[in-house]
Amino acid sequence: MAVSDSPLQSEAETRRTLATRLNGWVQSIPIAYWVVGAIMLLMPLIANDFFLYQIFGWAFILGMIALSLMFLAGYGGMVSLAQMSIAALGGYMVAILGDSGATSISLGWPWWLNVPVAILVAAIFATLIGALAVRTEGIYTIMITLAFAAAFFYFTRQNYTIFNGYSGFGDVVPPRLFGVNWRDAIPFYYLTLGCATICYLAVIYVSRAPFGLALQGIRDNPRRMAALGFNVVAHRITAYTFAAVIAAIGGILLVWQNAQIAPGTAGLPAVIDILVIAIVGGIARPIGPFIGAFIYVLLRTFSPDVLQALSMAGDRYKLLIGLGFLVVVYWSPDGVLGLWDRWRARRRRRDPLVDKPEAS
Amino acid sequence: MSTATVRSVSERLSAAGTANALELRGVTKRFGALAALTDVTITVKPGERRAVLGSNGAGKTTLFNCVTGDFLPTSGTIRLFGEDVTNFPAHERIRRGLRRTYQISLLFTGLTVFDNVYLACRGVSRGRFSMLRPRKGDTLVQSAYELIEAVHLSDIAQIKVSELSYGQQRQLEIALALAGAPRFVLFDEPAAGLSPKERAELVEILTNLPSHIGYIIIEHDMDVALRVAETVSMMHNGRIFKEGLPSEIESDPEVQELYLGGGHG
Numbered sequence: 029m030a031v032s033d034s035p036l037q038s039e040a041e042t043r044r045t046l047a048t049r050l051n052g053w054v055q056s057i058p059i060a061y062w063v064v065g066a067i068m069l070l071m072p073l074i075a076n077d078f079f080l081y082q083i084f085g086w087a088f089i090l091g092m093i094a095l096s097l098m099f100l101a102g103y104g105g106m107v108s109l110a111q112m113s114i115a116a117l118g119g120y121m122v123a124i125l126g127d128s129g130a131t132s133i134s135l136g137w138p139w140w141l142n143v144p145v146a147i148l149v150a151a152i153f154a155t156l157i158g159a160l161a162v163r164t165e166g167i168y169t170i171m172i173t174l175a176f177a178a179a180f181f182y183f184t185r186q187n188y189t190i191f192n193g194y195s196g197f198g199d200v201v202p203p204r205l206f207g208v209n210w211r212d213a214i215p216f217y218y219l220t221l222g223c224a225t226i227c228y229l230a231v232i233y234v235s236r237a238p239f240g241l242a243l244q245g246i247r248d249n250p251r252r253m254a255a256l257g258f259n260v261v262a263h264r265i266t267a268y269t270f271a272a273v274i275a276a277i278g279g280i281l282l283v284w285q286n287a288q289i290a291p292g293t294a295g296l297p298a299v300i301d302i303l304v305i306a307i308v309g310g311i312a313r314p315i316g317p318f319i320g321a322f323i324y325v326l327l328r329t330f331s332p333d334v335l336q337a338l339s340m341a342g343d344r345y346k347l348l349i350g351l352g353f354l355v356v357v358y359w360s361p362d363g364v365l366g367l368w369d370r371w372r373a374r375r376r377r378r379d380p381l382v383d384k385p386e387a388s
Numbered sequence: 389m390s391t392a393t394v395r396s397v398s399e400r401l402s403a404a405g406t407a408n409a410l411e412l413r414g415v416t417k418r419f420g421a422l423a424a425l426t427d428v429t430i431t432v433k434p435g436e437r438r439a440v441l442g443s444n445g446a447g448k449t450t451l452f453n454c455v456t457g458d459f460l461p462t463s464g465t466i467r468l469f470g471e472d473v474t475n476f477p478a479h480e481r482i483r484r485g486l487r488r489t490y491q492i493s494l495l496f497t498g499l500t501v502f503d504n505v506y507l508a509c510r511g512v513s514r515g516r517f518s519m520l521r522p523r524k525g526d527t528l529v530q531s532a533y534e535l536i537e538a539v540h541l542s543d544i545a546q547i548k549v550s551e552l553s554y555g556q557q558r559q560l561e562i563a564l565a566l567a568g569a570p571r572f573v574l575f576d577e578p579a580a581g582l583s584p585k586e587r588a589e590l591v592e593i594l595t596n597l598p599s600h601i602g603y604i605i606i607e608h609d610m611d612v613a614l615r616v617a618e619t620v621s622m623m624h625n626g627r628i629f630k631e632g633l634p635s636e637i638e639s640d641p642e643v644q645e646l647y648l649g650g651g652h653g
Contacts, residue, residue, distance in 0.1 A: 233519075233521060234519050236521050237518055237519050237520055237521045237522075238507075238510050238515055238516060238517070238518040238520075238522065239516075239517050239518055239519050240519075241499065241503055241506065241507055241510075242507060242510065242511075242516060242517075244496065244498060244499055244503075245496045245499065245503075245504075245507045247498070248495075248496040248497055248498050248499065249494050249495065249496055251458065251494060252490070252494035252495070252496070252564075253507075253511070254457075254458075254477070254478040254479050254482075255456055255458075255478055255479075255482060255487075255488055255490075255494075256479075256482060256507060256508045256511035256512070256564065256567070257479050257482035257483045257511035257512040257516075257568070258479055258507075258511045258516060259477075259479050259516075260479070262517075263516075263517070266517060270519075
C-alpha cells in the first residue's frame, strides 16, 4: 500500500471495491435462485393461511431436520437416525426451560435464554451420540443411532419428572417479539422461511470451508485423511454437533407450530419419516431435503382426500407415502434431485444448438 | 488423544537436530499366525533417499503402514526425527513431517483436484476445523496452486478427481504427499502403471525434491528405483536381508537369485 494515500481516497476505493464485489456476488448467483427467492417472499400474496402455516411452515421445519441428516449423510457418509430425537430434545428443552401448560415442571426462562440453551443441550446430546456412533461404519452407525432414537422415545414417555411422560407439554408458544403473534400464518411462514434459508445457506457455506471439505474427504477416504494429518474421529463428531444445531432449530419451530410436544414427536415413525424425506428429496445437495419435505407434507396432507375420492380408507395415507418411497428408491436412488439432474443432462445432450456441455 | 503428544517443544527440537530421520528397532508385525514383518531394523539419515526392494508379499507395504501408523506394530519401536512415535495415531505422525503415497491411489474422488490438494495443505496446518471459507489470496490456497503446478495438473485443477486419467491420479497422489513442509516421504510404487514418458517425469520430480527431504521408495521398476535412490534395502519374507549402494545390490549374487534373476517377482 502506498504511504501517500490519503484516508479519504482509500476509503472511497474500499467502497468501490466493495460495490464491485457485491455486484460480482449478485451476478454469480443463477437467475433461478432469484426467481425462487422472490416467489418464496411473495408467497403470502398467493397462498392462503392453511398453505402458509400447515404446508410451507411444516415443510420448512421437516426440511431443516432432514437437512441435518443430509449434512451427515451427504457430506460425511454417516446415516444417523437420531436427528429427529435431537430436534425433539431441542423442542423439549424450550418447553421445559420456558413456559408451558405443565407449570410444575417448566422453569419460565425468557426466550433469549431458553432458546440458546435448548440448542446447546441438543448439541451436547448429539455430540455424545456422535462420539459413540462415529467409531462404527455403515449399518452399525444406523443401528446405534436407531438405538438412541428408540431409547429417547421410551425415556421421554416414561420419565415424568423432567419430560412429563406420556402427555408431554402443551401451550408452548413462541415469544410475542415486536408485538407480533408468531403463530399467525404469515409471521410463522416468514419465521420458518427465514430459519430454513439461514440453515440452507450455512450448510452450503460450510461445505466449501475447510471443515466441510475435510468432512467430504473423510466420506471419500477416511484412511487418507488421517494420512494427511486430519483427526478423523474428531471431525466426524464435530459434524454431529454442527448438524444438531440445525436439527434443534427445526425442533424448536416444530414445538411452536404445534404448541405442544409429546413422546410421539420423536417416535419411531417420525424418526423414519426424516430418513424418507432426506432420501426421497436426495442427499447430494442441501436443497434435496426441502424438496423431500415438501412432497412428504403434500402427500401427508392431501392423500386422505385422494384415497377417499378413490373410495378407500383415508387413514391409509402411509400407503401412498410408502409407495412413493419405493418408486423413488427403485427408479432414482439419489432421490428427486437425481431425477432432476439426469433430466437436465439429457436435455442438454439433445439440444442441437449447444455443442458442448456447460458446467453445471 | 495420546498422552505421548504432550511433550516439551525443546525436547522435540533438540531431538530433531541430531537424530536420524527414521529409525526402526526390531519392528515385528503379526496378523494372527502370519508374520508380515520380523525384527526389522532400519536407520535412515535426514535427507537420505532409500529404495526398498523385494518380491510381492515381502512386507514392504506393511512396513509403510507401520511407519505411518495405519496399524501399530506387534513389537519394536519407531522413531521419527528422534521422537518415539510407536503409539502415535497416524495424523500426529503426519503433523511431524512424515508423508506417504499409496500403491493404489487413495484420493477424494468426489472432490476437485484443487480441493484434494487444499485439504492436504490444510491437514498439516492450523484451522482444520475452520468454518470460514478460504479466500483467493490465502497462503494455503497459493501453496495448493503451486503444488498443482509442480505436478503439471494446473489445467484441470477444477475437475473432479473421478474424471482424471490414471496417470493424472498418480501425479495428484504425489502432490498430496508433498503438501505442507514434508521432512520424510514414503513412496509406495509411484511408477506402477505409468507410461515410459510419465516415468521419466516421475524420476524428474523425485530427483528435484529439495535435498533436506529424505524418502523411502518401494518400486518394482529397477530403472526408476536405482536412479532415485542412494541406498537400497532388500526385503524377503518380512525381513531385511541386505543393505547397500545400488551398485552393490545389483551385483550381489544372492539378490540376483532371489529378485532380479528369478523372473519378475
